[in-house]
Amino acid sequence: MHGRPDHIARKSPAHPRRWLPVVGLTLLMGTPALAYEPRINYMLQCLGCHGPDGRGEPGRVPSIRSTLVPLSRFAAGRRYLLQVPGVALSTLSDQDLAALLDWMIPAFGGVEPGQFRAFTTAEVARYRRQPLVEISATRARLMRRLQARQ
Amino acid sequence: MSRFDRWMEESARSMARRTSRRGVLGSLGALLVGVGALPLLPVARGAEKPAKPGKSDADHQDATQDETRCDYWRHCAIDGYLCGCCGGSASACPPGTVQSPVTWVGTCHNPADGIDYVISYNDCCGKSSCGRCLCNRNERDMPLYVPFRSNDYDWCTGSSVANIPYHCSTARVLARAT
Numbered sequence: 001m002h003g004r005p006d007h008i009a010r011k012s013p014a015h016p017r018r019w020l021p022v023v024g025l026t027l028l029m030g031t032p033a034l035a036y037e038p039r040i041n042y043m044l045q046c047l048g049c050h051g052p053d054g055r056g057e058p059g060r061v062p063s064i065r066s067t068l069v070p071l072s073r074f075a076a077g078r079r080y081l082l083q084v085p086g087v088a089l090s091t092l093s094d095q096d097l098a099a100l101l102d103w104m105i106p107a108f109g110g111v112e113p114g115q116f117r118a119f120t121t122a123e124v125a126r127y128r129r130q131p132l133v134e135i136s137a138t139r140a141r142l143m144r145r146l147q148a149r150q
Numbered sequence: 151m152s153r154f155d156r157w158m159e160e161s162a163r164s165m166a167r168r169t170s171r172r173g174v175l176g177s178l179g180a181l182l183v184g185v186g187a188l189p190l191l192p193v194a195r196g197a198e199k200p201a202k203p204g205k206s207d208a209d210h211q212d213a214t215q216d217e218t219r220c221d222y223w224r225h226c227a228i229d230g231y232l233c234g235c236c237g238g239s240a241s242a243c244p245p246g247t248v249q250s251p252v253t254w255v256g257t258c259h260n261p262a263d264g265i266d267y268v269i270s271y272n273d274c275c276g277k278s279s280c281g282r283c284l285c286n287r288n289e290r291d292m293p294l295y296v297p298f299r300s301n302d303y304d305w306c307t308g309s310s311v312a313n314i315p316y317h318c319s320t321a322r323v324l325a326r327a328t
Contacts, residue, residue, distance in 0.1 A: 036327060043268045043324055048254045052324075057251055091299065 035096060038103030045090050045100070054108035062139075069109035070146050072101075072116055080142055082124055083132035094125040214262040220285035222321075224269055226258035227289045229301040230319035233274055235283035240321045243274035247317045250275050250305040256290055257327045266327040272320045275306035280318040 036044065043052075050056045054064045071077030081101065082088060092100065098119040106113045132138060214223055217234035224240055225232065237244035253272045260267055292299035306316040 040268060040325065040327055043270075044255050044257070044327075047270070047324075049252055051251060061252065089296075091296075 035092075038096075038100045039107075041092060041096060041100045042104060042107075045092060046086065046104075049086070054104070064104070065108045065110075067143075067146070068105055069111055069116060070149070071142065072105055072109075072119075076145075077142055078119070078123070079127050079130075080132070080138060082119075082127040083130060084135065084139075085132070088128040088132070094128070095121045097128070098124045214260065218283060220283065220287065223260050223262070224258055224267075224321040224323065225285055226287055227256045227269070227291050227301055228271055228319055228321055229286045229288070229291075230273065230284070230316070231280040232283035232285050233280075233318040233320045236274075236280035236318040238274065238318065238320065241323075243272075243320060244277075244280075244318065247274040247276045249273075249320070252305050254299070254301060254303070254305070255324065256299075256301075258289070258321075268324040268327050270320075270322045270324050271301060272322060273305040274317045274320060275314065277317045278315050 035041070046054075049061045050064055051061075054068075056063045068081070071081055082097075087097065087101075090097065098121045101119045101124075105111065105116050109116070216222055217224075217240040218232060219225075220232070222234075222240065232240070233242070233244060234240050238247070243249045250273045253270050255268060255270050257266045258269045259265075288301065290299070291301045294300050294302055297303065304314075304316050306314050
């Protein structure tokens with residue numbers, strides 16, 4: 001039976017000053033550059049399921065063409081867009097994720113770049129770390145809300 | 151007896167007195183081994199140019215152009231039977247199969263032009279497994295619990311258009327990764 005070892009050698013804690021050069025260099029570098037442009041990040045992170053045009057697969061993968069713009073117009077919808085697992089758990093940074101969403105909305109939603117409220121890095125950072133527990137129920141509630149608005 | 155015959159007889163007897171059959175065989179064997187071992191001497195090796203590490207030019211050429219090889223550059227993260235060996239190609243499903251619309255996407259480096267490309271690994275479905283050219287390469291592949299970055303899934307399941315069974319996999323170029 002494998003158990004926890006009785007004696008665990010504790011390493012001496014790293015002195016905080018040792019990390020000062022690293023922290024300083026990171027701050028000096030400022031905002032990290034985007035790994036890929038949003039169009040390529042869509043291919044790498046989303047296209048596999050939602051397809052090249054965002055239509056998904058009826059009954060299995062939701063289309064983002066008709067829902068992205070209306071959901072981005074109210075707070076609960078914006079939270080959902082950032083908390084849905086494919087977005088929240090992606091390997092993209094908060095900045096890359098904000099840039100991707102701000103590219104997707106005009107690309108698939110049929111609106112001009114200035115006609116929607118853009119996502120900010122701070123907004124992405126705040127909401128993607130709050131897990132969405134009841135995904136299907138939340139989506140169904142939001143879809144009813146969208147239908148009521150039409 | 152002619153003078154020539156006497157000369158031949160004396161020569162043969164003289165050689166028979168000086169040599170033995172085993173001795174001839176031994177000398178011949180030593181000569182063969184010696185000639186074979188000559189290139190192994192350090193002098194011969196020192197005169198040669200050092201071999202370049204890595205693949206030969208022929209292998210490099212195949213890796214960039216032959217779609218039926220596992221080391222073809224587009225197959226850098228494929229997991230399945232290569233459609234190029236199954237009646238299709240790296241970009242198209244074989245006749246009688248349907249391409250799964252759901253897939254996973256990654257990037258591969260093309261050694262011919264030194265550029266990274268976005269590659270879509272679409273499974274071809276609707277016929278039993280091809281069984282030829284099984285290829286499993288896992289560059290930047292993630293475990294199953296990161297589903298959109300894992301190549302271990304069978305994308306023929308869960309598709310309304312292209313249902314099971316799985317036949318083979320393609321590796322389509324979508325764009326230049328910039």
